[in-house]
Amino acid sequence: MSVGVLDVGCFSAHLVVVERDLLRPLVSHKVRLRLDREIDARGAISGAGVDSLSAAVLAARKKAGDVPFLPFATSSVRDSSNVDEVIRKVARRTGVELKVLSGKEEARLSYQAARQWFGFAAGPVVVLDVGGGTVELAAGSGAEPDRAVSLPLGARTLTRAGLTVADMRVEVAERLAAAFPASESARAIGCSKVFEQLARLAGARSDTYAPRQLRLKDLEKWIPRLAKLSVRERAALPGISRHRAQQSLAGAVVAEGLMKVSGHDVVDISPWSTKEGLLLSLVERSRARSSSAA
Template identity: 45%
Template sequence: MRLGVLDVGSNTVHLLVVDAHPGARPLPAHSHKAELRLAELLDDEGAISEAGIDRLVAVVQEALEAAEDKGVEEVLPFATSAVREAANADTVLARVQKETGITLPVLTGDEEARLTFLAARRWFGWSAGKLLVLDIGGGSLEIGFGMDEEPDAAASLPLGAGRLTKAWLPGDSPDPTDVRALRRHVRAQIARIVGDFARHGTPDHTVGTSKTFKQLARIAGAARSTDGLYVQRALTRRSLEEWVPKLAGMTSAERARLPGVSEGRASQLVAGALVAEAAMDLFGVEELEICPWALREGVILRRLDHLPTP
C-alpha cells in the first residue's frame, strides 16, 4: 500500500510518501516539504503567531493535496515539539482540523525518542547490539538506548537547534560570550540524564539521525547524499571539536557554502553542533554512524507492524 507520513516538525512540514507492506522495507516514492521553522515563530508568551498558524494550515493543505495526487491510501500525520510546547497548541490543532480535515496527533518527547530508536534498530539490525541513538531536531534532542526494538531508556530534552538559536544566539555571527553560555547550558541539561542511561551499560554502536548530524558529518568529510543511502557515513568527536569553533566564527552565508549545508539550516548549525559535541562528549562517544532513517520511518514501521500479514 502507499502511505504518506506527514511530519509537522519544528523546522519543516514534510510529507514522505512510501510504498510499504508488512515485512518489507518501505520504499520512498515522493517527498514534499516546506520550511516553516515553527520553533522560531513563538512569541514572548510561547504561542505560535496568527501568521504562523495561517502558514501552517496552508502548508498542511498543500501536503494533503500532494498526497492525493500521488495516490496515498492513508496519511499518518503527527506534530512534534514546536506544536507540543506552544502555549496555544489547542488553538493551532483546532485550526488545522477545521480547515484541512486532518486531526494532528502530537507526539510526546518520549514517543519521538522511541520511534526514532525503532527506525535505527530496524536499519542496523540485531547485529548492532546495544544501540545509543541521538537525534537533534529543531525543537528538541531525543536519546534512546537499548538492545531491543523498544529502548531500555529514552529521553527528550528542549535542546533543538532552532529553539536554541532563537533563544541564545541572536544575530548572524554569534558573539563568543553567547556561544560559551549556550555551551554551558547544553552540557548542564545533558549531564542531568546521562546517569539514567549509564546504568544500562555501554553501547555497542552509537547512531546519529537528523539533518544536523548529516550536515556535520558531511562537513567533516562524509560521503555526499547523492552517493546513496547505503554508503557508510560517520562523525568523530575529534573532527566535530575541530569544526565547532570554525562554525561559530562564520556567518550564516559562509556556513551555507560548506558541503552539505542548506541555506535554511545554516543559521542553526552552531547550536546544533554544540548539542552534538556535548552529547558525544558526555556519553563518551568517539564516533557515531549516521542513520538514514529517523522519526518518520519509525512512524511508518510502527503502522506496518499493526497491519495484517497477507
C-alpha cells in the same frame, strides 16, 4: 496496502507514502515551512504560521489522494504556547487533525528506526537525535529501547536563548549528565538533520544511504570555526542548508555534548529517524491486518 505519514516540522511538512519498502516510497512530497520565523516572544505561533501550516496540510492531503496518512507535529508545534489553538484551527481549515508526539515517544521511534536501519547485528545501541526544540536519547539492545529521554536542548532553543558557546557547553553537559548515563559499550547512532549536516561538514559523502560517520575530534575543530562565521558564510559550507545556518552552531555544540556525555568519539549516521519509525509501525500493522484477514 499503502500507508503514509505527514511529518510537520519547523522547516517543512513532508508527506511520505509507502507500501512495504521504505527505500522506495510511492509518494515523497515536501512543502517548505519557516515556523521559526512565526514564533513570537511568548512562544506562540502567529496567524501567518497557522496559514502556512494549513496550506501545507491541504497540499499533502491532495497529494495523498485516497491513501490514509498519520499527520504528526514535532516540537515547533508541540511546544508552542498556543498548541491547542493551532491544532484546532488547522483541523477546521483542512479536515486533518495534527497529532502531537511527546519527546519520549519521538526518542522511542527514532530508536526503532535506527535499530531497523543497522539491524540487530549492531548489538546494543545508543541513539542520539538533535532537533530544533529538543534532543532525544534512547538506548537498548532489543526492538524497544530500555530507556528514552527528551530534553529542551534543541538547536533552535539554544540559539534563541542567546548563549555563548561556553555557556551552551555547560548547560548541555549538566542537563545531559543528570538525565542520561554514559553508554560507552553501545554503538552510537546519530539520526537527525543536525548529525547529517555535521557529518557532511566534516567530510562525509553526500549520498544519503552511504555509510557515514561523525568524529568528535572533527566536530571540536569545526565549532570554533562556525562561531567566527556569519549566518551567510555558514550557509555556504558543505551540508549546511540556508534555513538551518543560523542554528548550526548550537546544533554542533549539542551534538558534541551528546557524544561526550554518552561516551563516544564516533557516531554512525542513520538516515532514518522519527518519521521512518512511524512508517515502520504502520507497515507492521498493515501486515498484521492482512495476515488476520487471510
